Amino acid sequence: MAKQNTVFKDAFNRCLRLVAETATLPSEPELGTALGVSRTTIRAILARMETLQLIAWNKREKRVLRQPVAADYYPAEETDSLSDIIERSFMRRILAGGAEPGMQINELELARDIGTGTTSVREFLIRFSRFGLIEKRPNSHWILKGFTREFALELTEVREMFELRSAASFTTLAADHPAWLELSRIEALHREILADIDNRYREFSELDERFHLLVHKSSSNRFIIDFYDIITIVFHYHYQWNKTNARERNALAMEEHLAYIAALKTRDLAKVEAACRRHLQSARETLLQSIQ
Amino acid sequence: MAKQNTVFKDAFNRCLRLVAETATLPSEPELGTALGVSRTTIRAILARMETLQLIAWNKREKRVLRQPVAADYYPAEETDSLSDIIERSFMRRILAGGAEPGMQINELELARDIGTGTTSVREFLIRFSRFGLIEKRPNSHWILKGFTREFALELTEVREMFELRSAASFTTLAADHPAWLELSRIEALHREILADIDNRYREFSELDERFHLLVHKSSSNRFIIDFYDIITIVFHYHYQWNKTNARERNALAMEEHLAYIAALKTRDLAKVEAACRRHLQSARETLLQSIQ
DNA sequence: ATTTTGTCTTTTATCCACAATAGACAGATT
DNA sequence: AATCTGTCTATTGTGGATAAAAGACAAAAT
Incomplete structure (x- = not known):
């Protein structure tokens, strides 16, 4: 084939x-x-x-x-692309399965497991390596660095730098920039979901991504925007995996989002920074809790 | 084969x-x-x-x-690895050759040109894509985004954030941390080269990388350290390509490094920040000058 | 008791082949 | 004149094959 x-x-x-x-x-x-x-x-x-x-x-x-x-x-x-299949399979292995940091990753074994050729697995690993979870030893194996506490701390450190910077540039967008409209749409969606939180709290994950991506995009910096891919994938799989108190956590996060959105709308830098920091702080805590 | x-x-x-x-x-x-x-x-x-x-x-x-x-x-x-050959060949094409932003990149053509299989070219492009200079259209070609002014500005924006943060954490390293020794060694090398600048100014490029990498490493953040790869490759090829006033530029940069190193040694955050900003500012200008 | 060597197995790096998909161009249709 | 269709070509995505390189293990040597 x-x-x-x-x-x-x-x-x-x-x-x-x-x-x-x-x-x-x-x-x-x-x-x-x-x-x-x-x-x-x-x-x-x-x-x-x-x-x-x-x-x-x-x-x-x-x-x-x-x-x-x-x-x-x-x-x-049959409609999922091969790289999606490999990604899911790999993430299950390293998140759900007891994958120790330092473990070796074997292209051939992975390919056999997933039932695919080595080329696809190899390309996936190369693409995936920019997320900092694995590392290549040339002519030899890959090393799993693991979804550890250090990883989460390093990730959130950069995320906070980038998001604060992006949020600041959001306030300087022209009044007729489409981002403001999208922000209002996202705000409305927050209120809708919060009004029926018991049934719809699962929609938060997607909304969260949409909101933060909008903020990051206003930086107009490809490195900042690309970095958000890492956040996305980590949080995506993290949500699937850790569901304790999801309803409460999501409700809290949405309230924080609303405060953050309100601050953005005032275009007052000090308020934006305060609201942004507050939310990122609790996002970090949530992530850390799920790890140890 | x-x-x-x-x-x-x-x-x-x-x-x-x-x-x-x-x-x-x-x-x-x-x-x-x-x-x-x-x-x-x-x-x-x-x-x-x-x-x-x-x-x-x-x-x-x-x-x-x-x-x-x-x-x-x-x-x-015969001793260069295939990926090095592909990298060099590709960089020559996009930096030296008149490669317009928006141009399509063709795996097959590139492979034929370099005289290699498509798989290796493909893997190179995937690896290289994290530098933000090219972008993939799935099931179709790659797009060259080009070494443009925007690219340089986005790159330096992130670089400045990361280096300021790293420099700040450098000042908190324990007195017996090996980085201090390496810093002194780098400082001595600066003085040596400056003393014989006319003959040795070409050694700056390598020294520059060694110094900034040392600073970045003190962040202990894999994302910050990995990002330095992008800086390295951009400056590496940039030095090979733009040699006007190299002697003067390098001498100035080395003086700035010495001031920056001295500031680090005082562990005084305000001084470090000032010296770091001054140097990054002129590094940015040098890069921008070479582009238009 | 360690280290070294001989031998063997496993894995990676690379090329090649081929189906799926994209894309180009001329003739047909509105 | 513009758009659409039929046909053809070129390129990408993926599996498979193979030499190079890594690595495992037991027997041999210090």
């Missing part, structure tokens, strides 16, 4: 949702931009839909013949 | 220098640690030396038979 056709399968599934909504599909280029894939893939999707008798396809005409049913969709497991 | 034997060739050359100095070579493990390679490679080296009649090898006895001559050495081009 060479390349996997996950792009096709995922786009096919998304295209089925379009089929459910209209009587005729638009042109190939239009579908391509809508689904974010090339015309080659679009034509493969259309051909498959024709085979399944979902549409009648003749040049420009793409008439919907019937509504898609569950059996038309590709199973969700 | 699978793996290239550059490790062997490079270690062989270095081992020839040992042969020139002694009558008998030490044990295999000892040689291994001295040259930083495994026993497998050491044994390959010894076998080759035996073939060349450089040594008489019988178990523990490794008697030197003759002095190595120029012809015994492998040519320098």
Whole structure:
């Protein structure tokens, strides 16, 4: 097997949702931009839909013949890209499984475990190494440095520097900058979720990322923005793993966010800094608690 | 061709220098640690030396038979690792060659150009992407973001944050911490080179890296230390490329270093910050000048 | 009792092949 | 005149093969 056709399968599934909504599909280029894939893939999707008798396809005409049913969709497991699969598998190993710091990581073993080729695993490890959790010994193995207390402290130290700097530049954005609108949208979402916290507290993780990324982006600094990837991945897996008191923690964090957002809106640097520090402080504590 | 034997060739050359100095070579493990390679490679080296009649090898006895001559050495081009070759070749393309920002980078073309397989080029690009000069479009090409003014400004912004923080933690190191000794050694080297600046100003580049890395290391933060890789590579190629007024620039920078070192030694935070800022300011200007 | 060597196994680095996907271009259609 | 489709080519993503290098272990030597 060479390349996997996950792009096709995922786009096919998304295209089925379009089929459910209209009587005729638009042109190939239009579908391509809508689904974010090339015309080659679009034509493969259309051909498959024709085979399944979902549409009648003749040049420009793409008439919907019937509504898609569950059996038309590709199973969700088949639409994940290989690198996502490797990432998940790897993170489970090093976070959930008892992975000791200092442990050796074996490309071949990892590849066999996941059921993939070594090349993909190798490329994943290279990409992943910038997160500071593993380190390469050339011509030899990788070393797991581990999700330790030191790691968390180093991570949060830089995060705090970057976020304070970003928050400060947020206050200097022009009044008509789209970030202000997005900030208001995020604020509204906070209030919505808080109003129904018992049912919706799980939505916090995604909202948290969206908010902090917005702040980081206002730095206009690629290094600061890229660094946020590390935060994202750490917190993402951390949330999946440590669910004690999630409701309370999330509610508290959202209150802090609201105070932080309010401070940003005043454009008063001292207030922004105070609110930002307060939130980062409790975020750090949450992270540290989950480690030891 | 699978793996290239550059490790062997490079270690062989270095081992020839040992042969020139002694009558008998030490044990295999000892040689291994001295040259930083495994026993497998050491044994390959010894076998080759035996073939060349450089040594008489019988178990523990490794008697030197003759002095190595120029012809015994492998040519320098053959001892560079493939990733170094790719890096150099790539940097020449994007720095020296007129590479426009926004240009597409083609793995296949790059590989053909360098005369190597695509896998190695691909892995290089993945590793290199953390420097923020290129960006990947999945399933498609890479985009060259270019060594632009924005890049330099974003880089120096983070550098200044990190170095100020590191310099501050330097002042809190225990008096018997080895960093103080290394600092004094670096200081002495500065004075030596300044005393003979006309002949030795080219040594600055290496000294500069050694000094700033020492400062960054005192942060004990892997993200700060890793970031210094970016600075290193940018300045490394930048020095090779822009040589106008090198003597004056380097002399000035060294004077600033001396002031910075003196400030560190007082452990007075205000003085450290002032000296550090002054130096970073002029380093930034030098970099910016070379760009437009 | 340690260290060294001989031998063997395992793993990494690298190239190559091939399917999936992107993308280019000319002719067809509105 | 602009957009769309049919067809073709080029490039990326991934598995597999293989030489180089690392590393394990027992027997041999100090």
